[in-house]
Amino acid sequence: MTTQLKRFIPFIAGFLLIFSTAAMFYMFGNMDKTEPAEASTKNETAENEGNGGDADVSNIIDNNINGSNVTSDNAISNNINSKSSDTDDSGSEVNNQIENDINGENADLENNIVNDIKGGSNNQLENNITNNIEVKVDVTVTNNITNNVDGSKKSKDDPEENGDGNGNGNGDTNGNGNGEDDNGTDTNGDENGSDNGEGTNGDVPDTVWGVDSASLTTEEMLTCVRENFGDPQVWGRYLGDKDGVSYGLTQEEVELLHSEDIQILVIWNHFEDATGYEKGQSEAQAAIEMAEDFGIPEGVALFANVEPIYPIDSGFLLGWYETLAESPYESGVYGIFDPSEELYTAYETAAEENAGLMENNWVWTAAPNVGITTEENAPEYNPEAPEDSLIAGWQYGIDAETCNIDTVHYNGDALEVFW
Known part of the structure; x- marks a missing residue:
């Protein structure tokens, strides 16, 4: 038995050698398969x-x-x-x-x-x-x-x-993008820092379509205009109530219109006699005080509303313009600037006395009157006013039965003086 066992010793030793060698190869071969080290933060x-x-x-x-x-x-x-x-x-x-x-x-x-x-x-x-x-x-x-x-x-x-990886790894744990970009805010206002209307990073439009109204602007009113006429970019409104004539602009209207990116043309209509320098001066002072109290920013134009039945002379126009020229606001006049109207003649006479009127006073004309239309069917821009006037817009249609508005082509250059 002992003799037979001795004969197997070489085989046993060889088996052990082969086993130990294989074990060493296995251990060293798997050293490169361990988990990667955690990256330093x-x-x-x-x-x-x-x-x-x-x-x-x-x-x-x-x-x-x-x-x-x-x-x-x-x-x-x-x-x-x-x-x-x-x-x-x-x-x-x-x-x-x-x-x-x-x-x-x-x-x-x-x-x-x-x-x-x-x-x-x-x-x-x-x-x-x-x-x-x-x-x-x-x-x-x-x-x-x-x-x-x-x-x-x-x-x-x-x-x-x-970059996309093996696990679409460019986002959160679900593989969705999760990037934020906060580049701050650019605010386009006028030189005085007020926010008077649209910021324009490109070309100023020649004209924009809009309306004016003596009624309060509500969401229902805005919806009425949009559904029946178009999408106004400017809305003319009156500063202060005038009994039986117009409701004055409210802060709620301002918030609504501005939230819809609609600018406001500001109208002053608290007079019916437009004669005399002192009258023009006093109306301008009253308009300035109310505008400041209401919070209208500097640089906005205030438009004196001269109806065709009002008596008018050059003195009133000069008193209005020259008083506003010394204020934080711009000067404007609304009316029917038809050559047959007294307003047309009075304006030309005032301009002869003060040439700055033509250069700096904004004219909002209601001539000619071609009738209410939708925005899509609005007539070609063709306002009537004294030659070389600074035209803010053309009220080409008045007294729409639906929505109680007038329809207007506004001059793109005047957007800077609307609120």
């Missing part, structure tokens, strides 16, 4: 401050990350006070770039760019965030860009470009 921050001059700033953050449970938090902050200058070339140039190349599992990215720039007439901003992501499980991406510029700005903001 990235907190890349760039902060720049400048004071008293133009700045040329370039911030570049570039992250290349391979791993699991990736957290990347990138922030760029620029706080710059540019030099004060009226020249076209003053201002700062800021270039912010964030790029993330991420490969792994579970990623949480937050990218923040904040530009706070004061001064300068030609600040140029370019913000770019690029995320190239190949994440197998979950990814959350948040991109925030905020530009606060107290000056003039030209910008090119590309808030995000999220």
